[in-house]
Each structure stands twice: as structure tokens, then as C-alpha cells.
Amino acid sequence: MSADPGSALPVRTSRYRRRGRHSSPHQLSLPSDSPALVIAVPGSARQDTEETVARIADQAAASCHGAEVLVGYLRGGIDHLEDVLASLVSHDGSLAGVVVPLLPFPNLEADQVIADVVAAAEAPLLIGDHLGPHPLLAEALHARLADAGLARAARAGRISIVTAADGVIVGAVGGEDAVQAAEVVAVLLASRLTTLVAAASLNDPGSIKDAAARLRRAVPRVALAPCLVGPELTSGTLEAIAALTSTECAPPLGSHPAVGQLVAIRYGAALADPAVATMVAQAKGEPLTAPAPRAASRGAPAGNGKEAPAPAAPRAGAPATAGPAAGEAAPAPAAPAVAGAADPAPDGHEEPQPVPPAGTSAG
Numbered sequence: 001m002s003a004d005p006g007s008a009l010p011v012r013t014s015r016y017r018r019r020g021r022h023s024s025p026h027q028l029s030l031p032s033d034s035p036a037l038v039i040a041v042p043g044s045a046r047q048d049t050e051e052t053v054a055r056i057a058d059q060a061a062a063s064c065h066g067a068e069v070l071v072g073y074l075r076g077g078i079d080h081l082e083d084v085l086a087s088l089v090s091h092d093g094s095l096a097g098v099v100v101p102l103l104p105f106p107n108l109e110a111d112q113v114i115a116d117v118v119a120a121a122e123a124p125l126l127i128g129d130h131l132g133p134h135p136l137l138a139e140a141l142h143a144r145l146a147d148a149g150l151a152r153a154a155r156a157g158r159i160s161i162v163t164a165a166d167g168v169i170v171g172a173v174g175g176e177d178a179v180q181a182a183e184v185v186a187v188l189l190a191s192r193l194t195t196l197v198a199a200a201s202l203n204d205p206g207s208i209k210d211a212a213a214r215l216r217r218a219v220p221r222v223a224l225a226p227c228l229v230g231p232e233l234t235s236g237t238l239e240a241i242a243a244l245t246s247t248e249c250a251p252p253l254g255s256h257p258a259v260g261q262l263v264a265i266r267y268g269a270a271l272a273d274p275a276v277a278t279m280v281a282q283a284k285g286e287p288l289t290a291p292a293p294r295a296a297s298r299g300a301p302a303g304n305g306k307e308a309p310a311p312a313a314p315r316a317g318a319p320a321t322a323g324p325a326a327g328e329a330a331p332a333p334a335a336p337a338v339a340g341a342a343d344p345a346p347d348g349h350e351e352p353q354p355v356p357p358a359g360t361s362a363g
Helices: 047-063 081-086 108-120 135-147 176-193 205-216 237-245 257-271 274-284
Strands: 036-041 069-073 097-101 125-127 167-172 196-201 222-226
Touching (some): 047 257, 097 257, 108 125, 176 196, 205 222, 205 237
């Protein structure tokens, strides 16, 4: 996978893919000297957080054979990201690690902390992209809604699925950038549930309340699907938001398998950055065949005097959806919309269908 600057979703490449018919983008084939995968976790190491993150790390390790997987927290004195990165050693100036934020969407505060810590590290490092938007997040949200009895777990192609909730709010932690990215996931989720879906910010209860009011103009029962791993918010926050907005709330993504798979995908995408090949060639004293393109802001090498990555910037243009098998773009909804049933893609995920205006029935 590699990040396409013109698309909100990653575009597939053949690198780090298994060969054969049953290959999967999160299963990476890596050399034994691969850089470490460092999962940057917002918040501190609490007992409930540690258990969730440990399962995610194990899932990522199962997809990244040959890579050391480490966990660093942005707060607290236990396993702080700064200490974890200080333990990494570069061999002959080669890349020492890839830091993957355990964040579905941009988060200005957390992104800035990660950028500062990476810039202060001595070893050369890269920062991977956020986990989403991605079809796997929609799959995980669907599963969590089903766990709470707010959606049917089963799916049937082109047959409307009756859900316990008539409308769903995809809640994102962060500002406008996070909500825009969540709108992409909302389109993907709408195509799975064939029901009204909107996106809103969990940092602003008023945003959730407004989204619920819009949905209730068309449907009677609204559910909240928090698109976050868990450590992003303090304990009890989701319950308070649900009570304030009179919505039923699904659990966070937690250690759903999709989260660990996305961590591996972002790690592989960072290694596919042309800047990595340049660093390896320079470390080995090999001549460069052509000037390497400038790395993206979140993937620029840092440490040893090299340029530090800038905090995540707003994505250019309106968010676009893309199916997991191709990079076709589709506009994100400006308001809650109903999506038709999706056709399966080659790897088992679904291509979102065109979204008709709000209030229309699913096709």
C-alpha cells in the first residue's frame, strides 16, 4: 500500500504483498533487518489501555514477520514514546524505526507530540500515516454496532438489511480534519448498513447533538459508533456523550483485528516511501540512480540532523472514497446519506456505491 496525495484512501501497490491468490495487504514480507514498528499510543499506560494495545501489537506482529514491534505512550512515565525511541539503534545510518500513530484520524495535539518526540530522537525514523480512512474501519464499526445489538452482523448483497438503529453517527476524535476523514468512513459504513449515516466530532458534544437532530428528522432511532481505538478519550466520556445526546452507543474499536491490520498496512506504506530507498542506498554507499522524490510531511526522515516530520496538515481537496481494490474516488457526503448495498471486491471488502441525496431510499 502507498499513500496517494490526491486520495483520502491508500492506493494499492505490489510491494510488501504476498504472492498468490489469497494475498492480503496487511501481510508483509520483510527482511530480518527491517526497522522496528513503534505504535504511538495517545494517553498513558493504564491497565485497560495496556491490555488493548498489547493485543493490537500482537496482531500487527503477526502481519509483520521479521520486524520488532514496540509500544510507546505519549503521556505518563511508563513506556513513554521518547524512552522507546531512545532504545532504537541505527546500523550505518539506516532507518531505525517507523512510528505508527494509534489514531484513526488526524489529531493536532497528539500528532504534534509525536512529531516533536521523533524530531528529538537520535536514530533516523519515519512517521506513518493515521489508520484511516479505510474500508477496514467501516468493517470494524459494523462489527461493534452488531456487538451492541445496534446492527445485524449478517450481510446480504443488494437486499436491504434491517438494523436495530435507523441512523448512525460516526464519531471522530479531533477537529475538522478528523470529521472530514470520518465522513469517508461514514460513506463506507452506509454502504454496509444501507441506512442513514453522519459524521461528527466526539470532542464537541454539540456536534454529536446536531448530527443526531438531523438524523432524527428522517429516522426515529439513532446510534453512536465511536471510530476510536479507546485511549484517545478518558474513561466515561462516551457514556456521558451518549446520555447528553440521547443516543445508544456502540463500544470503541478496541483490539478489533482490523486495527492491528491497519497498523501493519501503515508500516508497510511508510517503508515504501522513496526516502527509505534513498537512506538505504546512502548507508551502503551505493550510487543513486535518480533523485528521490521529496517524502511526504508525515514520512520525512528525522533524527541525526535530518528533517523532522511536520504535524499532519489538512488533506487537500474534499475527502474521496476508494474501494479496497482500486483508487476510484467518490465525493464524501455533505449530509447524512443512504448508500446502496455494495458489491464484493476481490479481497472480501466492498466497493461503496454512489450515495443518493439524504431522504432517498437505497438502491
